[in-house]
Amino acid sequence: MILEVKDLRVEFPTRHGTLVAVEGISFAIAPGEVLGVVGESGAGKSLTGMAVIGLLEPPGRIAAGEIRLDGKRIDNLPQEALRRIRGRRIGAIFQDPLTSLNPLYTVGQQLVETIRTHLEVDASEARAKALALLREVGIPAPEARIDHYPHQFSGGMRQRVVIALAICAEPQLIIADEPTTALDVSIQAQIIQLLKKLARERGTAIMLITHDMGVIAETADRVAVMYAGRIAEIGPVREVIHAARHPYTAGLMGSIPKIRDATQKKRVPLVQIEGAMPRLNAIPPGCAFHPRCTRVLERCRIERPEPRAAGANLTACWLYDPGPA
Amino acid sequence: MKFQGIWSSDLAYSFRNSPVAVVAAVLALVCVGGALLAPWLAPYNPFDAASLDLNSALAPPAWTAQGAASHLLGTDDQGRDILSTIMYGARISLGVGVAAVLFALVLGVTLGLVAGYFGGKLDSLIMRVADVQLSFPSILIALLINGVARVVLPDDRHDEIAIPVLILAIGISGWVQYARTVRGSTLVEKNKEYVQAARVIGRDPLAIMLRHLLPNVMGPVLVIATIHIATAIITEATLSFLGVGVPPTRPSLGTLISHGNEFLISGVWWIVLFPGLALVTLVLSVNLLGDWLRDALNPKLR
Amino acid sequence: MTPALLSLESLGRDFDVSKPWLNRVLEGTPLQLLHAVDGVSLEVRKGETLALVGESGCGKSTLARLIVGLYAPSRGRIRFDGVEIAGPEVPPDTVRLRRRMQMIFQDPYASLNPRWRVREIIAEPISVLGLLNGKDQIDARVAELLTQVGLVPEDGEKYPHQFSGGQRQRISIARALSGRPEFLVCDEPTSALDVSVQAQILNLMSELQARLGLTYLFISHNLAVVSHIADRIGVMYLGRLVEIADAQDLFARPRHPYTRMLLDAVPDLEMSGRQRTPVAGEVPNPLAPPAGCAFHPRCPHANERSKTELPRPIPRGGAAIACHAVEENRI
Numbered sequence: 033m034i035l036e037v038k039d040l041r042v043e044f045p046t047r048h049g050t051l052v053a054v055e056g057i058s059f060a061i062a063p064g065e066v067l068g069v070v071g072e073s074g075a076g077k078s079l080t081g082m083a084v085i086g087l088l089e090p091p092g093r094i095a096a097g098e099i100r101l102d103g104k105r106i107d108n109l110p111q112e113a114l115r116r117i118r119g120r121r122i123g124a125i126f127q128d129p130l131t132s133l134n135p136l137y138t139v140g141q142q143l144v145e146t147i148r149t150h151l152e153v154d155a156s157e158a159r160a161k162a163l164a165l166l167r168e169v170g171i172p173a174p175e176a177r178i179d180h181y182p183h184q185f186s187g188g189m190r191q192r193v194v195i196a197l198a199i200c201a202e203p204q205l206i207i208a209d210e211p212t213t214a215l216d217v218s219i220q221a222q223i224i225q226l227l228k229k230l231a232r233e234r235g236t237a238i239m240l241i242t243h244d245m246g247v248i249a250e251t252a253d254r255v256a257v258m259y260a261g262r263i264a265e266i267g268p269v270r271e272v273i274h275a276a277r278h279p280y281t282a283g284l285m286g287s288i289p290k291i292r293d294a295t296q297k298k299r300v301p302l303v304q305i306e307g308a309m310p311r312l313n314a315i316p317p318g319c320a321f322h323p324r325c326t327r328v329l330e331r332c333r334i335e336r337p338e339p340r341a342a343g344a345n346l347t348a349c350w351l352y353d354p355g356p357a
Numbered sequence: 358m359k360f361q362g363i364w365s366s367d368l369a370y371s372f373r374n375s376p377v378a379v380v381a382a383v384l385a386l387v388c389v390g391g392a393l394l395a396p397w398l399a400p401y402n403p404f405d406a407a408s409l410d411l412n413s414a415l416a417p418p419a420w421t422a423q424g425a426a427s428h429l430l431g432t433d434d435q436g437r438d439i440l441s442t443i444m445y446g447a448r449i450s451l452g453v454g455v456a457a458v459l460f461a462l463v464l465g466v467t468l469g470l471v472a473g474y475f476g477g478k479l480d481s482l483i484m485r486v487a488d489v490q491l492s493f494p495s496i497l498i499a500l501l502i503n504g505v506a507r508v509v510l511p512d513d514r515h516d517e518i519a520i521p522v523l524i525l526a527i528g529i530s531g532w533v534q535y536a537r538t539v540r541g542s543t544l545v546e547k548n549k550e551y552v553q554a555a556r557v558i559g560r561d562p563l564a565i566m567l568r569h570l571l572p573n574v575m576g577p578v579l580v581i582a583t584i585h586i587a588t589a590i591i592t593e594a595t596l597s598f599l600g601v602g603v604p605p606t607r608p609s610l611g612t613l614i615s616h617g618n619e620f621l622i623s624g625v626w627w628i629v630l631f632p633g634l635a636l637v638t639l640v641l642s643v644n645l646l647g648d649w650l651r652d653a654l655n656p657k658l659r
Numbered sequence: 660m661t662p663a664l665l666s667l668e669s670l671g672r673d674f675d676v677s678k679p680w681l682n683r684v685l686e687g688t689p690l691q692l693l694h695a696v697d698g699v700s701l702e703v704r705k706g707e708t709l710a711l712v713g714e715s716g717c718g719k720s721t722l723a724r725l726i727v728g729l730y731a732p733s734r735g736r737i738r739f740d741g742v743e744i745a746g747p748e749v750p751p752d753t754v755r756l757r758r759r760m761q762m763i764f765q766d767p768y769a770s771l772n773p774r775w776r777v778r779e780i781i782a783e784p785i786s787v788l789g790l791l792n793g794k795d796q797i798d799a800r801v802a803e804l805l806t807q808v809g810l811v812p813e814d815g816e817k818y819p820h821q822f823s824g825g826q827r828q829r830i831s832i833a834r835a836l837s838g839r840p841e842f843l844v845c846d847e848p849t850s851a852l853d854v855s856v857q858a859q860i861l862n863l864m865s866e867l868q869a870r871l872g873l874t875y876l877f878i879s880h881n882l883a884v885v886s887h888i889a890d891r892i893g894v895m896y897l898g899r900l901v902e903i904a905d906a907q908d909l910f911a912r913p914r915h916p917y918t919r920m921l922l923d924a925v926p927d928l929e930m931s932g933r934q935r936t937p938v939a940g941e942v943p944n945p946l947a948p949p950a951g952c953a954f955h956p957r958c959p960h961a962n963e964r965s966k967t968e969l970p971r972p973i974p975r976g977g978a979a980i981a982c983h984a985v986e987e988n989r990i
Contacts, residue, residue, distance in 0.1 A: 217882075218714065220926070221926070249927060287858035288883075289887045291882060292910055301862055305858075550766055550770035550774040551769060556728075557729065570930050
């Protein structure tokens with residue numbers, strides 16, 4: 033396993049008390065595997081990604097749990113050591129390619145600088161590597177484009193450059209936070225293909241954070257569904273999408289609009305989950321989803337469920353608790 | 358909003374936790390309070406010629422050897438109690454300062470809104486006038502307006518209108534900062550969908566500017582105004598120091614400093630020092646309050 | 660055949676994005692016009708939902724704003740209920756017609772004035788249009804609207820920042836409905852919302868349409884969303900309407916190559932394992948659209964004619980497609 037996260041807990045001390053943003057997060061990613069982390073706004077998926085890569089904004093901090101990269105703990109490292117790991121062994125791709133690239137330097141300069149920071153190569157070798165990377169991510173005519181500035185690229189091309197930057201030091205793990213959200217749907221498809229290719233060919237583990245279930249369906253091998261700072265369900269993508277155990281996951285899948293098939297004449301109403309995800313400072317006791325759940329049990333209101341096996345998935349739901357009620 | 362709500366709000370929290378802001382607020386309160394309540398609080402009325410006693414002229418402050426408790430900070434060459442002159446002087450300084458700022462604010466915010474909302478040639482015109490004005494130091498502009506007024510108006514009216522002219526002069530010299538800020542905010546806000554929604558509903562531009570845009574662009578204006586009060590007071594003090602500000606019958610702190618300056622060389626230090634200290638305290642406390650307000654209201658810094 | 664409530668005739672809108680006059684003179688650069696909307700003709704029938712889909716730069720948002728009067732057209736005309744409301748022969752007073760249409764915006768955070776209370780926001784159309792008199796009547800109507808959109812009357816006293824994105828869109832809908840419009844232009848109303856909240860809003864909009872007899876023009880970049888709400892769908896590319904058809908038809912038999920490409924690009928949630936033909940290229944710069952058919956650089960069926968001649972809409976059944984290959988029966 034490249035990445036192992038156990039019982040991660042991220043807190044924010046505020047003047048009204050300590051806010052627990054995510055709690056009890058446990059998952060692992062194997063080399064070449066794509067793990068999707070999916071959830072709605074406020075579920076805590078970006079925070080989890082930031083915690084793994086060590087970029088939590090203070091006063092947020094990791095309060096409990098372990099993060100292991102290739103077997104060694106990285107959550108308790110000092111800033112300097114973490115900085116060296118970032119980029120070299122963990123790469124990051126963020127949502128907005130416009131702000132991820134420095135507008136004042138050419139694409140080539142940024143690539144070469146990153147390569148030389150993490151690898152022991154001279155300038156000409158670094159440039160050759162940069163060209164190869166641009167080719168690998170699908171930028172046409174890389175010899176010409178390597179000396180262009182970010183604003184001379186279109187949105188999709190810029191995101192490819194960002195991906196090139198993320199993989200240039202040959203990291204074992206890539207954290208991709210909403211990499212396709214700002215792109216047009218036709219470009220999204222291209223970027224998804226690219227990420228899958230990278231995982232396959234380079235054996236990189238990818239943690240793909242997004243709210244778009246369609247992207248997960250196409251890209252991920254396994255997926256973790258987050259709700260109110262905790263994992264509601266985690267399992268193989270096919271199982272989670274088509275055989276969701278947790279009522280939230282089931283509701284979520286039902287509320288996703290799908291292209292009607294050719295035989296449907298009438299418009300199909302969408303499944304809707306009543307209410308809204310609670311804010312972090314107003315999480316109900318017991319299971320965070322219980323006020324909105326159509327299959328709520330008495331136990332759900334009192335005790336918080338931990339993820340436990342339910343078929344091929346792990347589900348945090350009392351409906352699947354094998355033990356005595 | 359109930360007081361309870363205001364006290365526990367983020368702004369009040371920031372205030373309570375900033376020692377600088379609290380000290381500044383207290384000082385400002387003292388200065389402003391003393392100035393406003395001068396007719397009741399001041400031990401003497403220094404402008405009542407009848408109460409002046411030339412015998413007690415040039416008396417030093419109470420804690421020195423020749424001082425008397427009756428005049429805490431001493432007296433000037435005409436027997437006027439320094440403490441009282443400071444309180445009355447601060448009244449004039451504050452009055453002119455606040456009035457000038459209000460004038461500049463109204464003028465600047467209006468022009469900024471109009472320039473930002475309508476754009477085009479009107480915007481260009483207003484901004485060019487602003488740019489031209491910014492290439493002159495504001496003191497010079499105030500001097501210019503003041504000078505012109507004195508030339509244009511008959512001699513015997515000078516004293517009456519000196520203060521309104523002064524307010525106008527300082528006000529006109531300071532409208533640009535409001536206009537620029539408000540224009541910038543207006544340009545941003547007018548493209549937001551709530552303004553488009555108002556246009557779809559059919560509201561006319563005046564209603565949109567006053568009811569939709571104005572409440573949303575006023576935020577930075579408050580901060581600018583607070584700091585501007587300090588600048589306005591200094592500008593007035595400078596003009597009065599130079600003799601082209603308030604008339605001698607209604608001296609401000611600037612006039613007092615100018616007056617006291619003449620005696621400094623003969624070792625009479627208290628006539629210039631205390632009004633000077635008062636001016637510095639007033640301006641500094643208002644400035645610090647303005648700084649705190651700007652940082653506290655800036656959501657990015659919180 | 661139900662009459663057309665809204666009809667657009669060869670509607671066009673250009674934006675002057677040239678550099679300032681001085682720069683142009685000194686650098687010798689020409690006047691640059693962006694043809695945001697170019698020759699769009701369509702009809703929206705009473706009671707239906709017409710969806711307009713397209714990617715960024717296709718002009719759908721500009722078209723929405725042309726219809727509600729936020730922009731004036733550069734060419735063409737707009738008729739509402741048979742009367743011209745924008746174009747060369749507009750009568751002097753179109754206000755009464757215009758108040759029968761309203762708009763819902765995309766960004767729930769920017770579409771409500773942050774300094775106004777919710778009840779003031781919702782009541783604004785009522786007071787501006789003079790529909791009701793007196794505070795009591797207005798308050799009652801506001802309470803009724805809040806309930807209709809799934810909120811409670813007490814929410815009227817709050818400020819927008821106290822609500823979530825989905826709730827704010829409900830407030831926007833309430834504001835749009837307060838003037839009792841017949842026609843709603845919805846500019847990506849659910850794009851900024853989470854998927855489960857989107858489902859609530861879409862269901863709410865369907866329900867309101869059935870209850871109040873509304874006609875919708877629904878703009879979106881998401882074909883799957885549109886599938887749940889549209890009766891007919893128009894596809895736009897670089898300012899032009901390339902295909903318009905009944906929803907069922909469009910999904911079963913997409914004809915224009917761009918429509919096919921868009922459908923293909925929708926991620927496959929069913930995981931049927933269908934092979935997706937990778938999409939060629941990117942949307943070109945709208946300032947320099949390709950000559951002839953704007954889609955030809957990316958089209959697998961382009962021929963010589965595509966590079967020079969602008970395709971005109973060809974009727975096929977109840978649909979219209981602007982494509983040479985379709986006209987020539989090549990696809």
